[in-house]
Amino acid sequence: MNIHKILRRLMPGVVAxxxxxxAALPSAAMxxxxxxGIPSSRVGPYSAMGTGYYGGIIDTLNYYNMKHxxxxxxxxxxxxxxxxxxxxxxxxxxxxxxxxxxxxxxxFDTLGTPGAYAVIGRMAPDQVVLAQYGYGRTDAADGTVWxxxxxxxxxxxxxxxxxxxxxxxxxxxIPKMKGKTLVHLHIDTAYGREPIPAMREIAxxxxxxxxxxxxxxxxxxxxxxxxxxxxxxxxWVTFWGAGSGMNSTAITTAARVGFPREKMLYVTFGGAEEDxxxxxxxxxxxxxxxxxxxxxxxxxxxxxIKVVYGAGKGNMQNPERVGTAYYNRGVGAAVMWxxxxxxxxxxxxxxxxxxxxxxxRDGYEALDMNDAKLKELGILGMVSPFKLSCAKHDGAERWxxxxxxxxxxxxxxxWMPPTDPKFIRExxxxxxxxxxxxxxxxxxxx
Amino acid sequence: xFYREAGQYFTSYAQDRQLLPLKQDRIGMAVLLVVxxxxxxxxxNAYWLSAILIxxxxxxxxxxxxxxxxxxxxxxxxxxxxxxxxxxxxxxNLVLRVPGIPxxxxxxxxxxxxxxxxxxxxxxxxxxxGLYLAVATLxxxxxxxxxxxxxxxxxxxxxxxxxxxxxxVMFGYAVDTPQEKYLVVLAIVVALTLVAKNMxxxxxxxxxxxxxxxxxxxxxxxxxxxxxKLQAFxxxxxxxxxxxxxxxFFYLQTVEPSAxxxxxxxxxxxxxxxxxxxxxxxxxxxAGFILLMPVFLNVLFHAVFxxxxxxxxxxxxxxxxxxxxxxxxxxxxxxxxxRLWQLTKERLRLWPxxx
Numbered sequence: 001m002n003i004h005k006i007l008r009r010l011m012p013g014v015v016a017x018x019x020x021x022x023a024a025l026p027s028a029a030m031x032x033x034x035x036x037g038i039p040s041s042r043v044g045p046y047s048a049m050g051t052g053y054y055g056g057i058i059d060t061l062n063y064y065n066m067k068h069x070x071x072x073x074x075x076x077x078x079x080x081x082x083x084x085x086x087x088x089x090x091x092x093x094x095x096x097x098x099x100x101x102x103x104x105x106x107x108f109d110t111l112g113t114p115g116a117y118a119v120i121g122r123m124a125p126d127q128v129v130l131a132q133y134g135y136g137r138t139d140a141a142d143g144t145v146w147x148x149x150x151x152x153x154x155x156x157x158x159x160x161x162x163x164x165x166x167x168x169x170x171x172x173x174i175p176k177m178k179g180k181t182l183v184h185l186h187i188d189t190a191y192g193r194e195p196i197p198a199m200r201e202i203a204x205x206x207x208x209x210x211x212x213x214x215x216x217x218x219x220x221x222x223x224x225x226x227x228x229x230x231x232x233x234x235x236w237v238t239f240w241g242a243g244s245g246m247n248s249t250a251i252t253t254a255a256r257v258g259f260p261r262e263k264m265l266y267v268t269f270g271g272a273e274e275d276x277x278x279x280x281x282x283x284x285x286x287x288x289x290x291x292x293x294x295x296x297x298x299x300x301x302x303x304x305i306k307v308v309y310g311a312g313k314g315n316m317q318n319p320e321r322v323g324t325a326y327y328n329r330g331v332g333a334a335v336m337w338x339x340x341x342x343x344x345x346x347x348x349x350x351x352x353x354x355x356x357x358x359x360x361r362d363g364y365e366a367l368d369m370n371d372a373k374l375k376e377l378g379i380l381g382m383v384s385p386f387k388l389s390c391a392k393h394d395g396a397e398r399w400x401x402x403x404x405x406x407x408x409x410x411x412x413x414x415w416m417p418p419t420d421p422k423f424i425r426e427x428x429x430x431x432x433x434x435x436x437x438x439x440x441x442x443x444x445x446x
Numbered sequence: 447x448f449y450r451e452a453g454q455y456f457t458s459y460a461q462d463r464q465l466l467p468l469k470q471d472r473i474g475m476a477v478l479l480v481v482x483x484x485x486x487x488x489x490x491n492a493y494w495l496s497a498i499l500i501x502x503x504x505x506x507x508x509x510x511x512x513x514x515x516x517x518x519x520x521x522x523x524x525x526x527x528x529x530x531x532x533x534x535x536x537x538x539n540l541v542l543r544v545p546g547i548p549x550x551x552x553x554x555x556x557x558x559x560x561x562x563x564x565x566x567x568x569x570x571x572x573x574x575x576g577l578y579l580a581v582a583t584l585x586x587x588x589x590x591x592x593x594x595x596x597x598x599x600x601x602x603x604x605x606x607x608x609x610x611x612x613x614x615v616m617f618g619y620a621v622d623t624p625q626e627k628y629l630v631v632l633a634i635v636v637a638l639t640l641v642a643k644n645m646x647x648x649x650x651x652x653x654x655x656x657x658x659x660x661x662x663x664x665x666x667x668x669x670x671x672x673x674x675k676l677q678a679f680x681x682x683x684x685x686x687x688x689x690x691x692x693x694x695f696f697y698l699q700t701v702e703p704s705a706x707x708x709x710x711x712x713x714x715x716x717x718x719x720x721x722x723x724x725x726x727x728x729x730x731x732x733a734g735f736i737l738l739m740p741v742f743l744n745v746l747f748h749a750v751f752x753x754x755x756x757x758x759x760x761x762x763x764x765x766x767x768x769x770x771x772x773x774x775x776x777x778x779x780x781x782x783x784x785r786l787w788q789l790t791k792e793r794l795r796l797w798p799x800x801x
C-alpha cells in the first residue's frame with residue numbers, strides 16, 4: 001500500500017475526529033451549574049496518587065449531585081484533562097479547562113508541586129483559586145502576597161517540622177536530638193528541596209546533623225544513596241519522594257542494606273497503601289505523615305460508598321481503593337471546595353446561583369473547619385480542624401502519624417503541630433516578602 | 447494543475463538560487479506569514495495562543511537546533527534540554543542582574559551563553575562518533591541541570607529552588623497578553639528559521655553535510671573538522687538556548703531546573719526523528735506531532751467517551767495510540783513527516799491527472 005492510499009483512507013477518520021472535537025467544544029451551559037476543572041494524572045510514575053486523589057474528588061462531586069442535588073441546588077459539572085504530572089502539560093490543561101462554554105473554572109488543584117509552580121503566576125490575572133491541598137509553594141501560605149493561593153491541608157515547612165517533632169518525641173525530647181544524624185532523602189526536584197530551608201534552621205537550633213541526599217526522578221535505583229546512609233550511620237531518615245516506584249524502592253533498598261524501617265518517616269506524598277504494598281513485608285514499621293487519614297468508616301466515605309458506588313457511578317476502577325490515603329485526601333480536598341462554594345454563595349448572596357472565581361476565593365478564605373463542622377460533614381478525625389483568614393492561607397499545619405503494620409496503617413498519634421509554629425510563620429513571611437519585592441507585588445492589607 | 451513550475455524561467459543565478467524558486471511557494475509562504483502574523487492573533491482565543499501555538503513554536507525552534515546538530519552535521523546529541531535550561535536561567539539572570547537590559551538583547555546573550563557551553567560539550571565530538579557521542583553529550587544534560595540545582599546563585603537563592611521570570615518589557619511596552627506573547631515568539635522563531643534555512647543551504651550547511659556523510663573525506667577536501675563540528679554545536683546550542691529562554695519567559699513562567707530533564711531531551715530528539723532528519727520543515731512538523739498529538743487524543747477521547755468510560759483507561763489508551771502512531775509513521779515514512787509533505791507536493795504537481 002503506498003503512502004497516499006494510506007493517507008486517503010485515514011482522512012475520513014481525521015475529519016470525523018475534528019468534527020467531533022468542534023462539536024464538543026462549545027457545549028452550552030445551563031443556568032445554575034458550577035463547573036470544576038480536574039487536571040488529573042492517571043498515567044506514569046505518579047498514577048497511584050492521581051487516580052486515588054482525583055477519583056476521590058470526582059466521587060465527592062457526584063455524591064453531592066446525587067445526594068444533595070448539588071450545592072444549594074447548583075449542580076456540579078466537571079471536565080477532566082490528563083497532565084501526566086508534567087509541568088508543560090499542566091499549563092495546557094489549565095488553559096483548556098479554564099473555560100467551558102460560558103462557564104469559567106473557579107479552582108485548580110494540580111496535586112503536584114511542579115504543576116502548581118507552572119500555573120501559580122496565572123491565578124491572579126485569571127481569577128482562579130489555586131488550592132494546593134498539602135503541597136506546592138510554601139510561602140503562598142502568606143495570603144497578603146498570594147491572595148489566590150491556598151494551602152488548606154498545610155504546607156511543607158510545617159510538615160517537615162512535624163516530622164522532626166515526632167522524631168524528637170520518639171527519641172525522648174528535643175534535648176536528646178543533639179548529636180543525632182538525620183538524613184533527608186529526597187527526590188531531586190523543587191518539591192524534594194522545598195522543606196530543606198526549614199529543616200536546616202531546626203537542625204541548627206536542636207543541634208543534630210542534617211545530611212541531604214538527592215534521588216534523581218523517577219528514583220527506581222537507590223542503592224548508592226542507601227549505602228551512603230549506612231556509612232553516615234544515620235539515626236533517622238526523612239523520606240521525601242513521589243511515585244509508588246520510588247517510594248517502595250526506598251523501603252526495599254533500606255531493607256537490603258539493613259536500615260530499620262522503624263527509623264524511616266515518609267512525607268504525605270510518599271506514604272500510602274499503594275506505596276507500601278509493593279514493598280511487601282519489608283514495609284512493616286514504616287512511619288508516614290498524613291493530612292487525611294485512610295479509612296472507610298468515616299460517615300462521609302461510607303455514604304459515598306453507599307450512594308455513589310451503590311448506584312454503580314463510582315470513579316475508582318478498583319472500588320477496594322476507596323478509603324485509602326490518597327482517596328480520602330481527594331475527598332478532603334473536594335469537601336473544602338464544596339464548603340467554599342457554600343460560603344461564597346452565602347457571603348455574596350447568591351444562594352442557588354453560580355459563583356465567580358473572585359466570589360469562590362472569598363468563600364475559600366472564609367473556611368472554618370472546626371470539630372463541629374467536620375462532624376456535621378462526616379469527616380471528623382479524617383482531616384485536621386483548621387481555619388483560614390485573609391493573611392493566613394495555610395490551614396491545618398497538623399499531621400497525624402501512621403505506621404504500616406504490613407496490611408494497613410495504624411494511627412500512632414493525634415494531630416501533631418510543629419514544636420515552634422511561630423518560627424515557621426516568620427520564615428514564610430520572610431520568603432513571601434522577598435518574592436513580593438522581586439516581583440513588584442504590593443502585599444494586600446489584611 | 448495549479449502547482450507546477452511550467453512557464454517560470456530563471457534568467458539569472460540569483461533567481462535560480464532564491465529561497466523559494468517556485469512562484470506558488472512564494473505565494474503560499476506569504477499567505478502563511480500573513481495568517482500567522484495578522485489573522486491568528488485576532489482569530490485565536492487565549493487557549494490556542496498560550497497553550498498550543500506558543501509552546502509549539504518554541505519547541506519547533508529547539509527541534510530546529512537539535513536538527514542542525516543531528517540532521518545536518520550528523521552529530522548525535524542528547525543534551526537539547528540542558529541547553530534550554532542554560533538559556534532559560536541565563537536569560538533570567540541577565541534580566542535580574544543587568545539593569546535596563548533590553549529583553550531581545552538578553553535573549554540573544556542567553557543564546558550565546560548556551561552556545562559557549564555547547565562548544566565546551568562539543569569537544570568530545572572531535573574524538574568520538576555516533577552513539578558514543580550521544581552518551582558523551584548526556585553529560586551536558588546532567589551537568590547543566592545539576593549545576594543549576596546545586597548553586598543557589600543561579601536562582602537568586604530562592605528557597606524553593608525555582609525562578610519566576612520577570613515581566614517582559616520591550617521598547618517600554620509590557621508584553622503580557624497571549625496575543626503579544628505569541629507575536630514576539632513568532633517573530634523570533636521566523637527570524638531564526640530564516641537564518642537556519644540560509645545557513646543550511648549555504649556554505650555552512652554544505653560543510654555540515656560533508657562532515658555528516660564522511661568526515662575523513664571532508665577533511666581531505668580541506669574542511670576543518672574542529673571548526674565545523676564546534677560550529678554546529680555552537681549554533682545548535684544557540685537555538686536551544688534561545689528556545690529555553692522563550693520557554694521560560696513566555697510559557698512556563700515559573701521554572702525549576704528539573705523541568706528541563708532528560709525526558710524533554712528525548713522528546714526533542716523524537717521530534718527531529720518523526721519530523722524528518724535534516725529538514726527545516728520537519729522540525730516544525732515533528733514538534734507539532736510530539737507536542738500536540740497527546741493533547742489532541744486527550745481532547746478527542748474525552749469528547750467522544752466523556753465520562754462514560756473510566757478515565758484511567760482512556761489515559762492509558764491515549765498513550766498506546768500515541769506510541770502506535772509513532773511506529774506507524776516511522777514504518778510508512780522513515781524519512782519523517784517532512785518527506786510526506788514533499789511527496790504530497792510532488793503529487794500536487796500532477797493533480798488532478800494521473801500521469
